[in-house]
Amino acid sequence: MTATTLMVQGTTSDAGKSTLVAGLCRVLARRGLQVAPFKPQNMALNSAVTVDGGEIGRAQAVQAQACGLAPHTDMNPVLLKPNSDTGAQVIIHGRAVANMEAAFYHDYKRVAMTAVLESHARLCRQYQAVIVEGAGSPAEINLRDRDIANMGFAEAVDCPVILIADIDRGGVFAHLVGTLELLSESERDRVAGFVINRFRGDIALLQSGLDWLEARTGKPVLGVLPYLHGLHLEAEDALPREAQPKPAASFRVQVPALPHISNHTDFDPLRLHPRIEFEYIGPGATPGPADLIVLPGSKSVRSDLAWLRDQGWEAHIRRHLRYGGKLIGVCGGYQMLGNRLHDPHGVEGAPGSCDGLGLLALETRLEPHKQLRNVAGVLALDGTPVRGYEIHAGVTEGAALTRPALKLEQGPDGAVSEDGQVMGTYLHGLFDSSVACDSLLCWAGLMDAATPDYDALREAGIDRLADTLEQHLDLAAIDRLLGLD
Template sequence: MEDDDRLGQAGTIRSAARKVSGRPSRQAALECVMHETIAQAQRGNRMLMIQGTASSAGKSTIVAGLCRLAKRAGLRVSPFKPQNMSLNSVVATGGGEMSRAQAWQAFAAGVDPHTDMNPILLKPNSSIGSQVIIQGRVACTLDARSYQQYKPIAMRAALDSFRRIRAASDIVFIEGAGSPAEVNLRHADIANMGFAEAVDCPVVLVADIDRGGMFAQVIGTLECLSERERARIAGVLINRFRGDLSLLKPGIDWLEAKTRKPVFGVIPYLHGLWLDQEDDLPAERSTRAAAGKAFMVVVPALPHLSNHTDFEPLRAHPQVDFRYVRAVDPAPAADLIILPGSKNVHADLLWLRQNGWDTYLLRHLRYGGKVIGICGGMQMLGRELRDPHTIESSASIERGLNLLNFITTLQPEKRLANVSGKLLLDQASVCGYEIHMGKTHGPALQRPAIRLEHSSEDDDAMPCYDGAISADNQIFATYLHGLFDAPAACCALLEWAGLKNAQCFDHDHRRQASIDQLADVMAKNINLNALWSAVQR
C-alpha cells in the first residue's frame, strides 16, 4: 500500500497539525448473486458506505458481515472508516495504531489490518478532548472545538488513505460514524455524508429496531439531510428484529412508500455472537447466572478505560463469572482483580481512590487474592506516576498504589509494537501488542512476567523481558494487551489466579464462528441482488 508514500503524507499532516478466512457455508447462494459482476467490480473498484440512524445501530457488525460475504465470493475486499472515536485500538500489521473495529472487519475480510483502513482515530482523554491519531501515529491532542478547525487536514489524510485502499481492492465497505443527522457537525463533515460526497459513494442507512422508534429514526434522519444527500441513500437495512416478520411487513411497505427508499432486508436479533465492541462496555454486568459458584474476575470500569477487548476471552470463558464494577456498584468478593488499560492514568488513579479501590485491593491481597495490571493498570500498581511533560495532568507526580516497587515516567513518544513471547509462570506462549506512552523502571522488574521475542517493528529497541511478578506471587503486571487471547496463556493465568483445572478456551475460534454465523444470516435475510446493484451504480 505504498508505505513510503503513506509515511511521508502522514508526516506532512502531523506538521500541519502542529501549526493549527471464512468457511464456505451459503457460499453458493452468494456466488450466484455476485460472480456475474466480479469482473466488473475488479475493474471498477466498487464501494458502499454503511451509515446509521444512531450510534450503535450495528454499522460495524454489518460491515464485518458484508466483508465476509464478499470474501466468500472471491472478491478482494477491504473495510474502511475515515474517522473513528474509540479507546479500543490495536497495532496494525507493519506498525501504527488503528481502531479495533476495523481490525476485526479486516479479519472478516481475510486481510491484514492496515492503518489506511482507519486513517483518523480519536482517543478521548478527557470529557472534551482527544488524542488525534493520523494514519497510525499521534499527530496532536485537541479539544472538540479545535478539532472542528482541524478537520480539513484530517480529510486530506482520509482521502489519501482511501485512494490506496480502493486501488488495492475489488470492493470497499465504508463505515460511517454516529449518525449523518448531526446537523451541528455537518460543516466540514469527514465521517458520514461529507466523505460519501467527496468520493461519490452510495449509502445504505441502518436502523436498530430493537431500540424502538425505528420508523421515526429513518424518517427523521432523512429529513435532516439535504436533498442531494437524501438522493445518495440507496436504501435501508433494519437491524436486530425480534418477532414475526409478517407483522412488520405493513410497516415496511409504509416506510418504502413514504421515503421512496427500498428496504434491502431485515436482520434478526442474533444471540450469542462474540464480536469485539467498538467502544462501549458490554451492557451486562455479570456473564454467569451461577455467580456464587463460578470463578469471579472483577475489573473496575475506569472512566478512561481503554482496550476492554482484552477481556473478551474471559467474558466468554465457561468457567468464569466476569464483572465490570461501576462507580455506583459495591465491589464484590473476587478471585482475581484486573486493573485495565487507561487513556488517562492520573485521572483513573484518583477515581480508584475516590471509590475505595485502594482499600479493596489491600484487603483482597491480604486474603490471598490475585491481581493483574495491564498497561495503565500496571503503571497504577507502582510507587509513582511521573508526568514531566504534562501529557495527562498538570500534576508532575501522582502517588501510585505502591503495590510494586517501580516508577513510571510518561513520555511524548508512544510505543507501538506487536509482540510475542512466553509467560514466566509456566512458559505458555503469549502474543499481543503494546500501546503506551510510559517507561517503567525499578527493582520490581527484576522479577519479570513475560520473556519477549523480538518484534519486526523494532528489533533493536525491544526489551527481552516485560512486566513484573511480585515476590509473594500474588501480583502480575504487564504492558501486553491481548494477554488472554492465546488459549494456553489464558489457561495458565487462570490457574495461577486459583482456578483449578482451567479449560483452554479458544476465543479466536469463537469469533471466527460468530462472523460466519453473521454472514450466513445476512445472506439469508438481505436482498443481495438489490444491494449489489447499489454498489454498482
C-alpha cells in the first residue's frame, strides 16, 4: 500500500493546523480510508506515550484518535521539549537523545531529517493517506535553512500544501499573501489553496476579500471555517485561551502556570467540569482561597520550583493546608513536594540539588533514562480504577512511599502525607476517568461530583470538528489533492 500525502501549514502558530489535521483525519476515517497523521517536528511540552513505548506530541495522539489508531512514534519522529529559553530536550523516534542549544540543534537537523523521512516512508507503506501538520510558519526566514518542519519536508517528499490562517487574530489577508511572498517559487507553486479559520459573522461581508485573494494569488479558498465556541480538543502546547462559563461552579481548583508547565492536558477534565471554578494562576497574580491546589508537571523542575517560591506560592500553599485545603502534585509537581531534589547529571539544566517544599518525606534524583509507559491500577484511597501514563526521569525514594497514592499493575506509585492532605503521583491522566476523578474530588471535598465522561467529550469534539469540515470545506478539492477522486 502506498499513501498519498497532504500537508497543512499555517501562517502563524495556533492558526489551526492541529485542528484541521485532526478534522481531516476523522472525515477520511469515516469513509473507511486508512489514514494516519504525521508531524515531522513538534516543539511542545504536552506529550503522550505511544503503543511502541515512545513519546510524541499530544496533538498527534489526538489526531491518531481521530483516525481510530493508537498513537505511534512514527507519527511525530522529532519532538523538542524546551527546558530553557535557548535549549530543548531532543526526542527522536520517541526516545530522548540529548539536550541541545538551538545553534547546535540547527546543525543536528541533517540527522533529524533522516529520522523524519524514515518515519514518513513507513507510514506511506501502511496507510492510504497521510495528513501532515507543519510547525509554526513556513515564512520564518531565520529557520528556512535545513528546514524539516514545513516546506523543507514538503519539497523533500513532493507533497501539496494547504495554508491555513486565523481570521480571529486580524490581518488574515496580509498573513496569507505575505506568507506566499516569502516563499520560493517552487514552494509557492506547492500551495494548493487556503483555509480561513475561526470566522464569525456574515460570510457575505467576507466574499469581496475572498475574491480579491483568489485573484491576487491565483489560488482557491478551499474553505472558511466558523469559530467553534466551546470546542474541546486537547491542546498542542498553549494554555487554553477561553474561560468556561460555570453558573453552577462552587468548588475552586488552582494550578500555577509554571514557566515550563508540561502535560497541562491532565487538568482538562477539571477545567471543563461544570461544578468546578478552575483557574491557571500566571506570573504576578495573587491566588485567592481554593479547595484544591494541583502542582503540574514541569520540564525544568528545579527552575520552576524557584519560580513558585519567587511568586509566593510556598506561603500560599502552607496557608491553604492550614485551612484544611488539599494538595496534589503530578509528576514534576510530585517531585517538588519532597524534601530534596537532585539533578547530578544535569538532566534538566546545570547539575545540582535544591530543597523541595518538604510536604512529603521523600527525595528525588533525576536520571538520564526516562520512564515511558501506559499504566493502570487503582487509587489507594478506595480501590477506584485509574489509568494513565508515566513520562519522567525521576527516581523517588523515602519513608512517604510506604503510604502510596496508587496501586498500579507495575507496583505502588506516589505518596500521601500522614495527615491525608497532600498527595503526589507520577501518573498523568489522573483525572481522565470519571470514576477516578469523582473519587479524588470527594477526597478533596466535593461530594457527588458527577464528573462528565471525558472520553466521550473528546470524541464529541472530534466529531463536531469533522461535521464542520464536511459542511464548510471543499472536500472534493481535498480528494483531488490526495488522488482519491
